[in-house]
Amino acid sequence: MLVEIHKAQLGDLEQLQQICLNAYSQNFAHHWHEGGLDWYLDQQFSPDQLRQAIKSAETDYYLIFNDKLPVGFCKLGYSRLTEPWLELEKIYVLPSEKGSGIGKAVLDMVVHIAEDKGKKELILYVIDTNQAAIRFYERNGFSLQEKTRLDLPYFKEELKGAWQMRKRL
Template identity: 85%
Template sequence: MLVEIHKAQLADLEQLQQICVDAYSQNFAHHWHKGGLDWYLDQQFSPGQLRQAIESAETDYYLIFKDKLPVGFCKLGYSKLTEPHELWLELEKIYMLPTEKGSGIGKTVLDMVIQIAEEMGKKELLLYVIDTNQAAIRFYERNGFSLLKKTRMDLPYFKEELKGAWQMMKRL
């Protein structure tokens, strides 16, 4: 199994949009009320939104490939973290196709994100995870993350019983 991860460029826009929509939809379509999934996909993964994110100094998207085929993506965010949190890097999104869960690819991606954070001089890695996603929480805990605080997501159309979230952090 050959895993490759590369930072998305404008030339990757179409491929990035496709894997973002596929990976997110296949994992979380059932979390939304009618019309909500389409709304969210447009808000997060439309060509215009992805173009803006790729061109921005505040975010980086990475495409994840297994044996030359796209199987996931991750997004790093830099803009939300201001004093006293300038030493944090936020892992905003990391989604894999369901067929790749448990394959070790997520760990490979997380290791890359940690390396990027360390190279940037960051001291902590921050992320949010839905509190009902116990598999993801266990994955992050196994990889050194701990609960920082409990919070709630404020997303229209998202099912109320799934809005609980954990803010998790790993010291580097």
């Protein structure tokens, strides 16, 4: 296994969109009512949305490769630059890659980025029914902080509960 993580540039737009669509859909298609998944994918991962995000100083996307094949992506949010924390907005890998150490490699990279930016904490939000993800984050130093709810149309009501998790650096 050779994991590589690259910050996405405009020239990566097509590849980034493809892995975003694949990784998200393969993990979460069943979380949406009919028509909702397509709506969300267009809201988050259309070429225009991704182009805007890549150009923005408020976000960074990273492509994740295993043995030179794209297997996931990560999005960091800097929109609250004055805050002492960095937000890990998205981290998705293909289901076939789970348990391979890729998530840990990505988290290690995110910790280094946060430390380089002088941040004291990482924060993220995770669906409260996603016990595997919660356990993964807890094993990697995150703790449950506060309960919240996702405000997404078309998302199944019973899956809208979420936790904010934090990790001190």
